Amino acid sequence: MSKPMSASDQVYRHVRELILDGGIGPGELITEGQFVEATGLSRTPVREAFLRLEAEGWLKLYPKRGALVVPVQPEEKEQVLEARQLIETHAMTTIAANADAAEALSRRLLQITERTREAMEADDIEAFTTLDAEFHLALVQSSGNDILSDIYRGLRDRLRRMTTRSVWHDKTRMEVIVKDHGDLAEIVARRDVEAFSSRLMEHMRATHDRAHSR
Amino acid sequence: MSKPMSASDQVYRHVRELILDGGIGPGELITEGQFVEATGLSRTPVREAFLRLEAEGWLKLYPKRGALVVPVQPEEKEQVLEARQLIETHAMTTIAANADAAEALSRRLLQITERTREAMEADDIEAFTTLDAEFHLALVQSSGNDILSDIYRGLRDRLRRMTTRSVWHDKTRMEVIVKDHGDLAEIVARRDVEAFSSRLMEHMRATHDRAHSR
């Protein structure tokens, strides 16, 4: 890996990972001191990491009090899902206008899906989640709009914090995900935007929103 | 105003404004020292501002060398416009599903447009641009998705750096903007998504993309 990995980068990733994986928990109040002790570094890099995390919306800094891990609003999941749906469907619309692109993408997606299935069979959760992300990102990226791709990545991170870990450990659920991805790839080949949109909606609901009521 | 306005906040806004208004120019290399001198503050707050600006994508920090004002990619404007179009149209789609909401929004938009016209006639550029932003944001916000609203705000800032200042000083152009907004508000009342989408596209092209060729 080609990483400079400065001290503040390390702290940044460390804290970020804790937040995303739920190791810290929304609403919790953390301090610089905690991580100075934990990492053995000085306050400067810890401070910089906190600043960055605040800029990205994970923390809210309260002067002389500490840093609050921004709580997840109840409506946030709905909104993130809506935004992801919007961007992915838009990408699909773009791609559907070009038969060659659609075919190439479909092949690529099937390939990723195949690797995802292998990861599942090998019980490699790490690889599975990475490939799941890769699938959706490949779709968005193939539309060629880097800005939307960046936004999409951000949305995915936000969702990650809200999705129960158990999802990625449930074999049945993993199978459903692989099947969904296969279906979606096939729909891409057919360039059927409508079908794609509704199938994607089901897929995301099933994955991230087990107890969807409305 | 309810602003804590810490030292680093000040530097942050100062530098950010310079970048957005073109006072610094893409591709330029700036250093902490410059702003330490300019502001009389110490390196710490300047550094924090730089960090924040990097996190938001305005600067790229090169270790031991300085901070590069991220250059605008030639395709970036296209992509930002596409993303804005996507989000605004999506908002319109949501709103069109609810007759009452559509009517309320339309009224609100006409109101803002009226104030915009007044600003134009009073030659108050500052107020004019603020109200222009308010118009579009009101539209997006009325769809109720805070996350999309935040994203939209970010897109607007990016665009600001790419839009010639002259746009906001050209009386003719200002008149066109006011007229466009009036049209859009009226289309919202009619709940005609298709018309809205194409009218919006024209509007944004005319405003931000004078020399659109493709």
Add this chain to the structure above:
DNA sequence: TGAATACGTCTTAGATGCAAGATAGATGCA
């Protein structure tokens, strides 16, 4: 002349010092 290298300067990464704001718990008073 031309390439390698040594050196001086500029700039930042990170450590530390200091002072002030915020809070919780102790203390004093009615």
Add this chain to the structure above:
DNA sequence: TGCATCTATCTTGCATCTAAGACGTATTCA
């Protein structure tokens, strides 16, 4: 006891210091 206030402690905002990386330029050597 109940309430106000005082104080010790915790935490951060900002300043400053050290050291090391990156470059440009001058110097040396062939």
